[in-house]
Amino acid sequence: MNLQPTYATGVAVGVPGMIANEEKCNKVSRTVETAAGIAFGQPAFRGAAEHGAVAGATFAATGAGTADATNTGTTTITASPGVVAPAMQGRYTIVALATSATAPVNVMRPDGTVVGDGVVGTPFTVDGIGPVTLTNASTTVGDRWYVDVTYTANTSFIGLTVLNPAVPAVSANPDFYPQYFTGSFMTMGVMWVTAGGTVTPGQLVYWDPATLKYVFDATKIRIPNTVFDTGAVNNGLVKVATRLR
Numbered sequence: 001m002n003l004q005p006t007y008a009t010g011v012a013v014g015v016p017g018m019i020a021n022e023e024k025c026n027k028v029s030r031t032v033e034t035a036a037g038i039a040f041g042q043p044a045f046r047g048a049a050e051h052g053a054v055a056g057a058t059f060a061a062t063g064a065g066t067a068d069a070t071n072t073g074t075t076t077i078t079a080s081p082g083v084v085a086p087a088m089q090g091r092y093t094i095v096a097l098a099t100s101a102t103a104p105v106n107v108m109r110p111d112g113t114v115v116g117d118g119v120v121g122t123p124f125t126v127d128g129i130g131p132v133t134l135t136n137a138s139t140t141v142g143d144r145w146y147v148d149v150t151y152t153a154n155t156s157f158i159g160l161t162v163l164n165p166a167v168p169a170v171s172a173n174p175d176f177y178p179q180y181f182t183g184s185f186m187t188m189g190v191m192w193v194t195a196g197g198t199v200t201p202g203q204l205v206y207w208d209p210a211t212l213k214y215v216f217d218a219t220k221i222r223i224p225n226t227v228f229d230t231g232a233v234n235n236g237l238v239k240v241a242t243r244l245r
Contacts (some may be wrong), residue, residue, distance in 0.1 A: 013099040013237060016041030017163030017175070020229075020239045025189030027162055032183050033060050040163040041193045044185050046156035053158050054185060058209045059154040059221055063129060063140035065145065073139035075120060081147055086206075086218040087128035088152045088232050094134070096120065096143040103138040110149075146233035153171055158240065159185030160193070174215075188243040195232035203228045204239050214240060233234050 001080040017040025019025060032038050043056040052215035061084075065077040073141040077094070090110025097104045100120070107116045118124030121136030129147050166176055177183035198214030205228055206220035207213075213235075217227070225243040232238035 010063050015163060016237070017161055018192045019162065019186065020190040020192050022189055022242060023241075025188075026187045027227045028159060028187055030158060030185055030195070032177045032179050035179050037173050037178045037181075037226055038183060039162050039173070039176050039212065040147065040161050040241070041191065042161050043152045044158045044161055044183070045220070046158055049066045053185060056192060056207055056209060056221060057153040061087060061089070061149055061151045063087075064150075064195050065132065066148070068144040068146070071143040071145075073138040074145045075137045075139045075143065075145075076135045076187050077145040077147075078131070081130050082125075082131045083149055084128045085220060087149050088156075089149050092127070092129055092147040092149065094145040094147070096139050096141055098139075099141045100139060103141070103172060105134065107154075108162050114162055134160055159187040160191050160223075160240070162186050164189070186242065190239050190241045192237050193240055195234060195236050195238045198231075199228045199231050199238060200231045201228055214238065 013239060014020060019163040028211045030051050033047040033052040034055040038044055038055045047054040062110060063083040065079050067077055088110050093108045095106050097106060103120045105118050105120060106114050107113050111176055116126030120134040120139050123131035123133045164184060182245050194213045196208050196211045198239040199216050203216040205223040205226040206215050206217050207223055208220045209217050225239050229239035229241040
């Protein structure tokens, strides 16, 4: 019986999860904890066990607002502001720029980057944090407030899941590492993945948990230290470079 009578005119340049070239590459092994497994080419995050890994999930985080104990003024901050992507995990710092009940403020990310501004007494949302309200009581220049962001999903990025043709196929998920299997995850290197829209070389890489594709969209899940190495349109194969450039 002839099982495949026709063939494509050209072979695919790659498949999701395939290491793209011979640049310096590093991979680590982790035990898959996710019941449904982790698909080749998908991001993996630290699991519950010491060497466990779980598949990426929809963004989830909490925020806790506090005032600096050394503040001169009595202005307070929203105790539990909302948190959505692209908020970074860690401490955001808000600094008063004037002595006023309607003082302007700067907002700094956990890495120290000034990412936005607001005004005391008026709710504001910056970098996925908010709405935040600083009560318009007495505010002194230099007063500080904090929003501590804690991820409750995707807490610690491990790497991108490496294709391995030797993995025993599971009929429901043929291109996955199954649960309890030891998977390989790329922490540095260049990999083929699937684009979820038009992307261009050099753009930052985000992952869309709804489509399981990679995009340039700050409302999605940021893949740390990773850029698009080539361009592509929706559903096209594209190279992403992690911790190289």
